[in-house]
Amino acid sequence: MPDSQPILEVHDLHVHFKMLAGIVRAVDGVDFTVERGRCLGIVGESGCGKSVTARSILRLLPSSDTSGQILYHPDGDDEPIDLVSLDAKGDAIRAIRGKDIAMIFQEPMTSLTPVYTIGEQIMESIRKHQDLSEEEAQALAISMLNKVGIPDAERRFGDYPHQMSGGMRQRVMIAIALCCEPRVLIADEPTTALDVTIQAQILRLIRSLQQDLDMSVIMITHDLSVIAQLADFVVVMYLGQMAEKAPVVELFQDPKHPYTQALLRSIVRPDTPPREQLHSISGSVPDPRNAPSGCRFRNRCPSVHDRCVEDPPVVEFGPQHSATCWLYVDE
Amino acid sequence: MPDTPILQVENLSKFFPVQRGLLRRTVGHVKAVNDVTFTVNKGECLGLVGESGCGKTTVARCLLRLVEPDQGRILLHGERQTFDIASASRKEMLDVRRQMQIIFQDPFSSLDPRWRVTDVIAEPLMAQKVGRGEAGRRVLEILPTVGLGPHFADRFPHELSGGERQRVSIARALIVSPPLVVADEPVSALDVSVRSQIINLLLDLQSQMNLTYVFIAHDLSIVKHISHRIAVMYLGRLVELGTTQQVFEECKHPYTKALLASVLIPDPTHREQSYVLEGEVPSPLNPPSGCHFSTRCPFAQEQCSAEEPELRDMGDGHWVRCHFAEELDLSEEIFAPQFDTPTASN
Ligand SMILES: Nc1ncnc2c1ncn2[C@@H]1O[C@H](COP(=O)(O)OP(=O)(O)OP(=O)(O)O)[C@@H](O)[C@H]1O
Ligand SMILES: Nc1ncnc2c1ncn2[C@@H]1O[C@H](COP(=O)(O)OP(=O)(O)O)[C@@H](O)[C@H]1O
Ligand code: SF4
Ligand code: SF4
Ligand SMILES: [Mg+2]
Ligand SMILES: [Mg+2]
Numbered sequence: 001m002p003d004s005q006p007i008l009e010v011h012d013l014h015v016h017f018k019m020l021a022g023i024v025r026a027v028d029g030v031d032f033t034v035e036r037g038r039c040l041g042i043v044g045e046s047g048c049g050k051s052v053t054a055r056s057i058l059r060l061l062p063s064s065d066t067s068g069q070i071l072y073h074p075d076g077d078d079e080p081i082d083l084v085s086l087d088a089k090g091d092a093i094r095a096i097r098g099k100d101i102a103m104i105f106q107e108p109m110t111s112l113t114p115v116y117t118i119g120e121q122i123m124e125s126i127r128k129h130q131d132l133s134e135e136e137a138q139a140l141a142i143s144m145l146n147k148v149g150i151p152d153a154e155r156r157f158g159d160y161p162h163q164m165s166g167g168m169r170q171r172v173m174i175a176i177a178l179c180c181e182p183r184v185l186i187a188d189e190p191t192t193a194l195d196v197t198i199q200a201q202i203l204r205l206i207r208s209l210q211q212d213l214d215m216s217v218i219m220i221t222h223d224l225s226v227i228a229q230l231a232d233f234v235v236v237m238y239l240g241q242m243a244e245k246a247p248v249v250e251l252f253q254d255p256k257h258p259y260t261q262a263l264l265r266s267i268v269r270p271d272t273p274p275r276e277q278l279h280s281i282s283g284s285v286p287d288p289r290n291a292p293s294g295c296r297f298r299n300r301c302p303s304v305h306d307r308c309v310e311d312p313p314v315v316e317f318g319p320q321h322s323a324t325c326w327l328y329v330d331e
Numbered sequence: 332m333p334d335t336p337i338l339q340v341e342n343l344s345k346f347f348p349v350q351r352g353l354l355r356r357t358v359g360h361v362k363a364v365n366d367v368t369f370t371v372n373k374g375e376c377l378g379l380v381g382e383s384g385c386g387k388t389t390v391a392r393c394l395l396r397l398v399e400p401d402q403g404r405i406l407l408h409g410e411r412q413t414f415d416i417a418s419a420s421r422k423e424m425l426d427v428r429r430q431m432q433i434i435f436q437d438p439f440s441s442l443d444p445r446w447r448v449t450d451v452i453a454e455p456l457m458a459q460k461v462g463r464g465e466a467g468r469r470v471l472e473i474l475p476t477v478g479l480g481p482h483f484a485d486r487f488p489h490e491l492s493g494g495e496r497q498r499v500s501i502a503r504a505l506i507v508s509p510p511l512v513v514a515d516e517p518v519s520a521l522d523v524s525v526r527s528q529i530i531n532l533l534l535d536l537q538s539q540m541n542l543t544y545v546f547i548a549h550d551l552s553i554v555k556h557i558s559h560r561i562a563v564m565y566l567g568r569l570v571e572l573g574t575t576q577q578v579f580e581e582c583k584h585p586y587t588k589a590l591l592a593s594v595l596i597p598d599p600t601h602r603e604q605s606y607v608l609e610g611e612v613p614s615p616l617n618p619p620s621g622c623h624f625s626t627r628c629p630f631a632q633e634q635c636s637a638e639e640p641e642l643r644d645m646g647d648g649h650w651v652r653c654h655f656a657e658e659l660d661l662s663e664e665i666f667a668p669q670f671d672t673p674t675a676s677n
Contacts, residue, residue, distance in 0.1 A: 045522040045523060045524060046493070046522050151610075165611055165612075166383075167611055168611070195382040195383055195549060195612075196382075196549065196551065196590065196593045196594055196595075197382060197589065197590065197593045197607075197608045198382075198611065199593070199595070200593040200595070200607045200608070201607050201608075201609075203595075204607050222522065222523060223523075223595075224523070224597050225594075225595035225596065225597040226595060227599075228595070228596065228597045228598055228599040228602075229595050229596070229599070229602055231599075248599040249599050249600060252597075252598065252599050252600075262524065263523060263524065264597075266523055266524060266526075266527040267523070267552075267597050268527075268552040268553055268555075268556050269552070269597060269598075270552070270596070272552075272556060274555065274556055274557075274575065275534060275556065275557065277531045277534065277535075278527035278530055278531055278556070279527060280524065280525075280527035280528040280531060281524035281527075281528075282528075284492040284493070284494045284495070284522070284524070284525050285492070285522065285524075300524075
């Protein structure tokens with residue numbers, strides 16, 4: 001596989017929600033590229049705009065709130081399609097959504113319909129995008145359930161979502177997302193609600209399907225361990241903005257942004273001395289409506305200085321590594 | 332640390348009836364907690380771990396009599412008196428709550444949205460019939476202890492961040508100066524950057540006030556960090572109990588080993604370490620016969636599904652519930668790296 005063929009390019013994405021109490025700049029200038037067959041990790045704390053970024057790629061948000069470019073390259077040579085320019089309710093995005101780009105949502109229970117069996121729900125998704133007979137669709141659905149590791153798939157086909165455990169429901173979500181062999185899978189915290197043992201199973205499943213189907217994955221999480229295990233390339237977000245982006249090993253070994261550095265220091269590692277004080281970041285993530293001007297991290301940053309009241313520049317540390325911070329600019 | 336027990340839990344069981352149909356006939360029982368025995372010593376932190384549904388919260392709720400235990404004794408050695416919580420009277424329970432408090436799992440739903448922070452924190456004092464004025468003063472005293480300014484007193488829960496809410500829950504638990512605190516997943520709902528603040532706070536308070544903790548969590552790295560001893564549960568049963576060293580470095584139960592091996596390592600250059608335990612926790616309504624772990628255990632033999640193993644003392648206070656605890660070699664090779672190979676559908 002030739003290196004770095006982009007399948008999805010996000011340029012200067014902004015999503016601003018106009019609320020009574022003011023404007024929420026949920027996503028404010030995000031840029032990244034997803035490469036074919038690779039996994040891009042998006043990491044950040046609650047409310048930093050991860051899910052909004054994901055939903056804007058599928059155009060699940062009102063057009064009036066979204067600006068920027070999201071270029072989808074369906075095939076190597078074809079002209080890319082700017083998803084932002086598509087009508088959010090039109091046929092063009094519908095043909096892409098679920099077929100070319102599929103998503104697993106944060107809460108599996110709320111995204112499965114309680115009144116239909118899981119079999120019906122997978123079949124509906126298959127027949128929306130593929131011209132198959134009832135029998136063919138059913139056979140495909142059962143083989144997908146098998147593939148995602150649901151034992152006894154033929155019998156479970158008739159189960160309702162509430163009859164399954166959280167881990168099983170998440171597998172069903174993955175089966176629905178994968179039944180049309182999407183080029184890009186967006187997984188929004190697919191394991192946050194699950195136990196460590198089930199988390200390991202689901203992540204291994206996503207990884208092996210990614211390799212088998214040569215699929216690209218956007219893995220959204222607040223857990224740096226998930227990023228360390230799965231991602232090839234990482235975007236660190238803070239309050240709607242990109243703090244840093246880098247190849248995964250570089251990010252863990254040579255983080256540049258004070259926020260990334262602090263996050264990495266605060267994780268408990270196997271060799272952290274027991275019962276000693278952990279590194280922590282003072283304060284908590286502010287309400288996005290009251291985000292500080294200039295660098296949004298400045299009220300918590302240990303390296304804050306005068307210049308930080310102004311918007312920090314994007315500083316490049318390598319072809320794929322950059323951080324948005326004043327520290328690396330000479331005065 | 333001299334081992335002076337503050338809490339002794341003996342053969343504790345809680346079975347929830349499962350009812351079906353219009354007449355709500357009882358069709359079986361969930362053995363949420365099944366014959367659990369452990370001791371907590373003064374000044375230590377006992378960690379309680381296991382997959383969701385294994386009975387951790389139910390143990391915690393039994394300790395506080397928020398649910399009625401079906402069997403067993405819970406002895407709390409108070410400053411002047413020993414209480415048997417399982418059979419304590421209403422009046423005795425008031426005393427018990429002065430000695431033991433709980434911090435709940437979810438800082439978002441555990442606080443009543445209509446109450447101001449000061450009333451939330453003062454509530455255990457009011458239950459002890461402390462006067463309003465005095466209660467208000469004590470609230471203002473405790474706020475800085477948990478890192479909150481006095482201006483938080485008049486706020487409502489929705490005006491607080493997750494970390495601040497959890498600080499309020501901690502203040503509420505500590506206001507009656509209980510020597511023993513049960514913390515049920517106190518940091519699971521919090522962001523990474525706030526999580527370490529709360530862990531640091533709990534560690535600080537423990538050394539300042541000589542507190543004893545029962546610390547429940549499913550995040551093994553955090554439990555390892557904070558606990559002196561650890562108890563591992565599976566399907567209502569205690570399967571391993573020992574010092575943090577014994578449970579993490581010298582574990583003897585295949586389930587503990589599997590749990591430890593599924594922890595993801597936060598290092599992209601070590602991707603091959605995750606062992607993946609197959610299958611899911613079986614239904615607690617109908618647990619496997621013999622050893623409850625036999626359906627997922629890579630070492631299971633015939634005896635395992637026929638006979639339930641006892642919790643046995645392996646020496647030095649290390650207890651293990653496995654027929655083969657002495658013989659098994661839980662070395663890394665058996666829990667070999669499998670992260671990159673496809674899942675076999677079983
Ligand atoms: N439809 C909406 N209207 C107004 N504000 C919104 C809307 N959706 C999201 N937001 C706000 O945008 C910000 C980013 O939300 P988002 O759901 O992307 O966070 P996240 O990074 O996925 O967080 P989490 O880790 O909690 O899932 C938050 O402040 C959220 O409250
Ligand atoms: N009030 C209740 N009624 C019926 N079953 C319950 C009740 N509370 C807990 N259970 C069941 O008991 C088992 C243990 O639950 P719990 O103690 O909450 O587990 P954990 O805290 O380890 O996740 C689960 O199977 C759960 O569904
Ligand atoms: S720009 Fe300033 S405040 Fe922001 S991260 Fe860099 S040093 Fe810290
Ligand atoms: S008793 Fe048997 S099944 Fe149970 S843990 Fe030990 S070896 Fe495994
Ligand atoms: Mg989200
Ligand atoms: Mg619980």
